[in-house]
Amino acid sequence: MTADSVPAPRLxxxxxxxxxxxxxxxLAVLLVNIATGNAREIAALFGPVHGVAWLFGILATRRDPRRSTGATLRAIIPGIGGLLALRALEQADAQAAPDTGSGAR
Incomplete structure (x- = not known):
């Protein structure tokens, strides 16, 4: 059994x-901030938080053993890219997992 055939654990x-x-x-906080008056303090706090989380999501997707070009491209989308990449990676796990419900031993 190779490392590629073992599904990545949920943890x-x-x-x-x-x-x-x-x-x-x-992103939601930043958008609400813009809609309600654009307080600079909120933007100064949440802007970098959003940017770091976005970059971390891209890097975490790139390091996943089940990554694909599609999952990486989804991760690049700001705001929802991390969730889309996570969904793509979990679908790749589901496709790679052997059928355990067949009852064969």
């Missing part, structure tokens, strides 16, 4: 899941 994607959530929430 290995925990950093990607966290960065995708932070990326989405920080």
């Amino acid at each position: 290995a994607r925990r950093p990607l899941r966290a960065s995708a959530t932070i990326e989405l929430v920080s």
Whole structure:
């Protein structure tokens, strides 16, 4: 059994899941801030948080053993890219996993 045939454990994607959530929430805060008056302090705090979470999501996707070009391209989309990449990686896991429900031993 090679390292490529073993599905990535769910815990290995925990950093990607966290960065995708932070990326989405920080984008929502920035958009609400723009709609309600554009306070510079909020933008100064959440802008860098959003940027770092976005870059971390791209890097975490690139390091995943099940990555594909499509998953990496999805990660590049600001705001929802981390969640889209995570979904693509989990679909790749589902396709690569052997059918365990067949009852064969």
